[in-house]
Amino acid sequence: MMAFLQNCVYLLIKWFTRQRKPPFILLAAGVAILKMTGGFSWQVIFSFKDYGVTASNPEGNFITSVLVPLLGIILCLTGTIWAVCGAITDWRRNDRKRVVIIRGEGLRKVASSNIDSQIHKKHSGHLVHLDINITQNLRDGYVIRPAEVFRNSVQPLIRNLYQYLDSAAKGDTEIVYAGMLPVPFLFWIGNVLDDKGPVTLCDWNRATESWQIVSDDKPDDGDIFQQETVVEGSSEEIVVAVSFSYYADLANIQKCFPGLRVEHLYLKKISFDNHWSIEKQQRLSLQFIELVKTLQQQRVKRIHLILVAPSSVSVNFGRRYDSRNLPELIVYQYEKSDDDTYPWGIYAISHGREEGGFILRSEALES
Structure with missing residues (x-):
């Protein structure tokens, strides 16, 4: 109340x-x-x-x-x-404007939802849908053949999006993202949407069981990330765990990334509905970037990111991450029921990795 x-x-x-x-x-x-x-x-x-x-x-x-x-x-x-x-x-x-809705069809259905009517309340123009559908490669939330899924279903977003942006006058195209995909894909999509102007984000409201726009109509509660060092170390590689909607599995993180320094960012108010303020998301994503800049000053060259956050937050963090000037970053998938809890990850877009890339955790630790 x-x-x-x-x-x-x-x-x-x-x-x-x-x-x-x-x-x-x-x-x-x-x-x-x-x-x-x-x-x-x-x-x-x-x-x-x-x-x-x-x-x-x-x-x-x-x-x-x-x-x-x-x-x-x-x-x-x-x-x-x-x-x-x-x-x-x-x-x-x-009449000239187009609203490009990127719909991530995975853990939740978007195409058959109320998303179009929600977007019309905020944006005017012709709706264009860019769908990333991975439902055929999901089994109980587990991604089957993730490297193939990323290459065939997710990476084409770069070319498809640029086709629409290049064919329209500047300012005539607005971008919306709605959907629930694995966190590594979401962070990478945020990378793609960086420098593309304002992006409207939609997320799944568990209470109303419907898609909802993350907007500035929701007040920022002022909660900030707390930081703790879970494992000490001075390696050029580091693990950063971010607890936003749930607490990160710190025990399995230490098991999967042995010998690496582990830094943990967490909120005081951890809940699944603490992300509806766009102002809060932007503020916390910048706080995350400030930590990365601090790590860069400490000569960290690669970050293994474990991000436990809603879809919109994951996209927003990806949008804010300047991979061309910040350390190399890999975002990992969490598979709770798998013996290998963090089996694979996706490279953030960076110099030399203009389209990102898929990598197994075992390979990443060996390279």
Whole structure:
């Protein structure tokens, strides 16, 4: 109940402080002036003898009874004409706009969901779907032939996305991501979406069992990452575990990455619904990047990332990771029921790995 009231107060404050459009400000000002003055109250007298027209008012106050209401009418007309012209311009612009929805069909169905109607509430334009469908290669959440899935189903996103971006004028294409895929694929998709402008993220709401937009309408709770060193070490390779929605399996991490230093980032409030504020996601992704920059100063050259987070957070972290200037990074898949808990990973896009790449953990530790 308290969270609901806080959200209502947040939306109310945002409504009062939001930027108003100038046409409607003029229109509102004109209506207010006419309301206060009661409109025109002058008399028009035609003089046929002198071929003239004179105006007067019963009270004799020409300014308050004539000029001020006239100003109100001018403001109303100006605001109305401006708003109509703006609506026509927006209509023409929206007719050119395309909204590219990248749908990750894996752990949850997207294509048959309510996602399109959700997007229409936020964006205008023609919807274009880019689907990444790996459902045929999932068995109870376990990815079968992950290297082949990445190469044939996920990596083509780069070429498909650029085809749409290159064929449209700058600013005429908006991007949306919705879907639940393995975390390594999601982080890599975030890499691809870096520098592509604003990206709207959708995630699965477990409470309502529907897709929901991660937006700035949700207040940031201010929670920050806490950091702990699980295993000491000074190697050029390091494991970074991030606990966002659940706690990372630290025991198996130490088992799968023996001898490596392990740093753990975790939130005080670990839950599956703590990610709906886009402001919070952006803030925490930058906190993660600051840690990586610190590790780089300590001469760390490769990071093995274990990310336990919702889909939208995983994409956002990938968007913020500048692999061309930061250390090489591999994001790993978690297979809880497998003896090999972190069997494979995906390289983040970087110099020399312009399209990322698949790698087994055993190979990564040997190289």
